[in-house]
Amino acid sequence: MKPVTARCDSVWSVATIRELARLCGVSPATVSRVFNNPEVVNAKTREQVLRTARQIGYLPNESARTLATKKSFMVGLLWDTDHRRPGWRHPFFQEILIGLKTALSGRGYHLLMLATSGEHTDDAYVRAARRHNLDGVVMIDSGTSDPSLRHLAESGVPCVSLDRPVQGPRATYVTSDNVGGARQAVRHLHEQGRQAIATITGPAHTRPGAERLQGYQEELALLRLPYRPEHVAEGDFYVTGGEAAMRRLLETDERPDAVFVAGDEMAVGALRAIAEAGLKVPEDIAVVGFDDIEVAALVPPGLTTIAQDKDGFGAAAAEALVSMINGADAPPARILPTTLVVRGSSTPSI
Amino acid sequence: MKPVTARCDSVWSVATIRELARLCGVSPATVSRVFNNPEVVNAKTREQVLRTARQIGYLPNESARTLATKKSFMVGLLWDTDHRRPGWRHPFFQEILIGLKTALSGRGYHLLMLATSGEHTDDAYVRAARRHNLDGVVMIDSGTSDPSLRHLAESGVPCVSLDRPVQGPRATYVTSDNVGGARQAVRHLHEQGRQAIATITGPAHTRPGAERLQGYQEELALLRLPYRPEHVAEGDFYVTGGEAAMRRLLETDERPDAVFVAGDEMAVGALRAIAEAGLKVPEDIAVVGFDDIEVAALVPPGLTTIAQDKDGFGAAAAEALVSMINGADAPPARILPTTLVVRGSSTPSI
DNA sequence: CATCTCGCTGTAACCGGTTTCATGGACCGT
DNA sequence: ACGGTCCATGAAACCGGTTACAGCGAGATG
Numbered sequence: 001m002k003p004v005t006a007r008c009d010s011v012w013s014v015a016t017i018r019e020l021a022r023l024c025g026v027s028p029a030t031v032s033r034v035f036n037n038p039e040v041v042n043a044k045t046r047e048q049v050l051r052t053a054r055q056i057g058y059l060p061n062e063s064a065r066t067l068a069t070k071k072s073f074m075v076g077l078l079w080d081t082d083h084r085r086p087g088w089r090h091p092f093f094q095e096i097l098i099g100l101k102t103a104l105s106g107r108g109y110h111l112l113m114l115a116t117s118g119e120h121t122d123d124a125y126v127r128a129a130r131r132h133n134l135d136g137v138v139m140i141d142s143g144t145s146d147p148s149l150r151h152l153a154e155s156g157v158p159c160v161s162l163d164r165p166v167q168g169p170r171a172t173y174v175t176s177d178n179v180g181g182a183r184q185a186v187r188h189l190h191e192q193g194r195q196a197i198a199t200i201t202g203p204a205h206t207r208p209g210a211e212r213l214q215g216y217q218e219e220l221a222l223l224r225l226p227y228r229p230e231h232v233a234e235g236d237f238y239v240t241g242g243e244a245a246m247r248r249l250l251e252t253d254e255r256p257d258a259v260f261v262a263g264d265e266m267a268v269g270a271l272r273a274i275a276e277a278g279l280k281v282p283e284d285i286a287v288v289g290f291d292d293i294e295v296a297a298l299v300p301p302g303l304t305t306i307a308q309d310k311d312g313f314g315a316a317a318a319e320a321l322v323s324m325i326n327g328a329d330a331p332p333a334r335i336l337p338t339t340l341v342v343r344g345s346s347t348p349s350i
Numbered sequence: 351m352k353p354v355t356a357r358c359d360s361v362w363s364v365a366t367i368r369e370l371a372r373l374c375g376v377s378p379a380t381v382s383r384v385f386n387n388p389e390v391v392n393a394k395t396r397e398q399v400l401r402t403a404r405q406i407g408y409l410p411n412e413s414a415r416t417l418a419t420k421k422s423f424m425v426g427l428l429w430d431t432d433h434r435r436p437g438w439r440h441p442f443f444q445e446i447l448i449g450l451k452t453a454l455s456g457r458g459y460h461l462l463m464l465a466t467s468g469e470h471t472d473d474a475y476v477r478a479a480r481r482h483n484l485d486g487v488v489m490i491d492s493g494t495s496d497p498s499l500r501h502l503a504e505s506g507v508p509c510v511s512l513d514r515p516v517q518g519p520r521a522t523y524v525t526s527d528n529v530g531g532a533r534q535a536v537r538h539l540h541e542q543g544r545q546a547i548a549t550i551t552g553p554a555h556t557r558p559g560a561e562r563l564q565g566y567q568e569e570l571a572l573l574r575l576p577y578r579p580e581h582v583a584e585g586d587f588y589v590t591g592g593e594a595a596m597r598r599l600l601e602t603d604e605r606p607d608a609v610f611v612a613g614d615e616m617a618v619g620a621l622r623a624i625a626e627a628g629l630k631v632p633e634d635i636a637v638v639g640f641d642d643i644e645v646a647a648l649v650p651p652g653l654t655t656i657a658q659d660k661d662g663f664g665a666a667a668a669e670a671l672v673s674m675i676n677g678a679d680a681p682p683a684r685i686l687p688t689t690l691v692v693r694g695s696s697t698p699s700i
Numbered sequence: 701c702a703t704c705t706c707g708c709t710g711t712a713a714c715c716g717g718t719t720t721c722a723t724g725g726a727c728c729g730t
Numbered sequence: 731a732c733g734g735t736c737c738a739t740g741a742a743a744c745c746g747g748t749t750a751c752a753g754c755g756a757g758a759t760g
Binding site for chain 3: 731732733734735736737738739740741742743744745746747748749750751752753754755756757758759760
Binding site for chain 2: 059060061062063064066067072073074091094095097098101104105106107108109110111112113114115127128130131132133239268294295298299300
């Protein structure tokens with residue numbers, strides 16, 4: 001017997017359905033119908049049941065309900081915030097989370113942030129998800145081992161992944177138009193008269209990192225600007241990585257006069273490195289970030305950035321998930337458009 | 351019949367305990383024991399059951415388990431992120447959330463972010479919490495109506511509230527030493543030679559708002575500095591409120607040479623208002639914030655601030671909760687110490 | 701009046717676990 | 731050979747809902 005086991009003799013969930021039924025002089029089945037199919041039960045009985053239920057504070061037990069119906073009205077969030085992998089302990093996802101919660105909440109679904117209960121195996125999350133009869137799953141940073149996740153996605157559970165493609169009968173993903181956004185950024189810098197446009201990328205193995213680099217390259221080509229490998233520095237999506245990457249860029253033979261940074265956190269680091277080098281933004285170097293997280297607006301001179309539709313992420317994820325839960329096939333991936341937000345870091349006029 | 355109801359014919363939760371039992375030629379009871387009291391079952395049978403379980407991918411159904419044991423290993427998060435009340439859609443709580451999740455996760459508890467399922471009554475959260483056999487509850491911004499929350503707290507469910515006192519047999523709260531922190535801030539400003547120290551407070555009806563004001567007043571008195579009501583401006587804990595409040599302070603007859611701002615978000619707004627007025631930080635006005643959220647380090651010239659122990663919040667909340675879940679009485683409130691973090695906004699030397 | 705329909709309700713099985721209690725056998729000492 | 735422990739296990743009730751199916755009475759129809 002585990003010593004941890006608790007004694008919880010509280011008034012937690014008082015009345016059962018049978019008790020309520022007895023008080024009303026009806027059968028449990030009728031009470032159940034009052035709550036699930038109100039229209040099939042006689043108006044008079046229905047009222048009486050509802051009244052009595054209110055009086056004794058009856059609340060249906062969701063575990064029992066889930067057991068019987070196999071619907072939990074819970075959506076799992078697979079998000080490694082701890083251990084080894086840096087995960088995405090990133091402000092962007094924190095900002096998304098609330099939107100996601102709100103969107104799901106509005107559709108009647110709870111959001112379960114799963115624990116791995118100590119067992120740090122690769123599929124701990126997946127196992128936890130399956131145990132709980134989750135109606136669906138949202139995955140943030142599916143850095144979690146691909147095999148087990150694929151297993152999850154392929155098992156038919158509705159899955160929505162953020163920023164990373166998944167395959168499965170009921171799986172889809174939502175992401176921003178990273179390529180297009182990067183191109184917007186480069187084009188904007190070019191329109192400001194910049195010629196030597198460098199970039200700081202995310203880790204190459206991440207999807208957004210790769211796509212934003214691709215957009216950068218595409219737009220350079222389109223604008224017939226030369227592509228210089230030494231003007232590409234890889235960061236880590238965080239401030240320090242951006243700072244380090246910027247320093248490297250500043251040491252190159254031909255110093256860039258603009259830099260597209262594939263994440264606002266890194267852009268803040270870049271700003272810092274530039275200031276440290278005694279250079280001015282935007283006069284000496286223009287900077288454009290990506291994400292439009294809160295700091296972007298707050299850090300002087302104001303960070304021009306490619307805004308991701310953060311509320312859109314949550315909304316799109318919730319919508320796709322719920323439609324699949326209701327039996328629809330997996331909708332195509334949602335690629336959310338990005339918006340250029342011009343602030344002081346790219347144009348002197350502001 | 352609701353049209354929303356879904357068809358989920360997937361391989362979700364395949365095998366039942368009886369099936370596994372049959373395959374092993376034992377009774378369901380034995381299988382159950384293998385997972386819950388491994389030591390009481392014969393080593394040989396145990397191994398065989400475990401092996402077979404692995405083979406067929408058996409996973410116990412948590413709903414059934416919860417139904418039988420009344421333990422869900424889930425902790426509810428009561429957090430109004432949406433509707434009317436501005437709630438605390440605040441970066442500080444986003445930063446805390448991850449710590450909380452991690453701390454609970456490490457102790458084997460899942461975190462359930464409850465939906466109010468459309469019914470925007472005051473006790474929607476409370477009702478939702480009770481239905482789910484939650485082992486405990488964490489409340490962020492208990493702006494949710496006091497009566498229903500009190501009901502919850504008094505019903506014996508382990509409750510931990512953040513930043514707001516609660517009463518109940520199994521209820522406690524964790525908060526920062528707001529009074530002490532505010533005093534640190536004022537003292538620090540005084541040590542920098544400032545004499546006219548103003549303050550921007552949080553909304554008066556919030557606990558942290560009130561306490562930080564109190565600390566400000568106490569320390570002024572201790573330092574024998576005059577208390578001027580016109581040097582107290584109320585903000586809303588967000589950037590815009592801080593900005594507006596600062597403008598008001600700048601219009602007062604005797605312009606302050608320092609300001610203690612009861613929240614970093616507001617402090618950023620204050621910095622902006624000061625810059626707008628053509629004044630310099632820290633030369634003309636020194637600024638000290640509260641929270642030490644991420645922006646504090648990033649906004650020039652660096653915001654001196656009173657750091658709250660964000661990881662400590664999550665850890666303390668999880669610890670208190672779990673101890674109560676395990677049957678302990680409510681531990682006394684945890685008042686976390688704050689730390690002065692000196693950056694450029696209060697001292698020219700840095 | 702017999703029968704058919706329809707609206708409402710009850711009976712009972714079931715969802716998938718846990719747990720109490722009883723039991724059977726092995727082993728021990730006398 | 732016998733009674734007493736102890737260990738390992740099984741039978742069955744239970745947790746609190748849902749739901750297929752059957753039944754019943756009232757009103758409509760032939």
